[in-house]
Amino acid sequence: MTMTTHSHKPWTDKGGHVTVTVLQERYRASERLVCRVVGQHRSTQRQGGKVIDLEEAKLRHRLREIAAEHIRWGRRMAYRLLRREGWTVNHKRMQRLWREEGLQRPTPRNRKRARPADGSVRRHRAQHPHQVWAMDFQFDATADGRRLKFLNVIDEHSRLCLAIRVGRRCKAKDVVTVLEELTSLYPAPAFIRSDNGPEFIAQALRDWCEASGTATAYIELGSPRENGFAESFNDRFRDEFLNTELFTTAP
Template identity: 35%
Template structure:
């Protein structure tokens, strides 16, 4: 079930964008109109929130408990539950665990951004099956700059010699400096 505050925003959106009246929009969202018209009189405690942000910025590793102790020393009157709620609303939470460093992280090379046709090609295999159950593969080679399909080779088995022959044929057809990207 959605929170009333979220439903209030949805009702406001419906009224402003879909030209419905408030009564109909509230009925559509199953929101009582008294809840829709209610305006909170609770103090937003902007000064306290600002001080919390300052402490969290200077003391980066302090959680809400330590910040609560510092605020109480400064004379602020608030309970730990209220402190936790404000801390969460300000999104000052710390990560509970540091991420593990993976030893086998592979660094990707930056993608080549071609400036003219035939500067970079991309190739991919696509496999599919006919209605009678016969499988086939296609090798597609595309120019990255112009998005033009340079070659589409179709066969039941496309081996490496087929790939090499297709690339050699395309390279001989008129492209001098070509780099491949995946």
């Protein structure tokens, strides 16, 4: 059998490959023979259309939903939520899909943390839960411009937020009330870390600490990063909640 092709105008498909099927039908030849004659590898005949991965399509859709619901979340927070929901996806695949969907947030600048020379940040480092609690105030406002004052209490070992109290004001007696409520649920801490604001150095709080066997660990004036766990929580609380919500009323 003689097979003749015209090199100046070959039969080709949209990809520029000689249409082997056409030649097979015309000359009733095998795929192997036709591919050898036209100089085309047989593997080119095995390339089918792109198969749609339905599982990946669903995953991409869920990622877009998460990004819309939690606009301040990054890839790691979304990954944790997916795992809790039962998705089986590894870090590298998650990173690729998150990037391809255009969901990446701008990378925050790393702030250099100054450590005091006396080592006070490490002096009372928590070795187990409820050994050291950190307290700090945070401020926001309702829609009418009136101030909101938040008291946040964090367990430094577990990094669990134990309490968030919000009101127009928060005095020393209110701080004591929050601590009394917490110690009805958890053991009293060995230390409470805070700044030396008037609410935290008031006699009412000192009396509570003495009665509870809790010592105070005040940070240096003007050194909020010495209260690093509270500061870290405050940053995320503002970024993920306070900056995304509008308050119209307050207790």
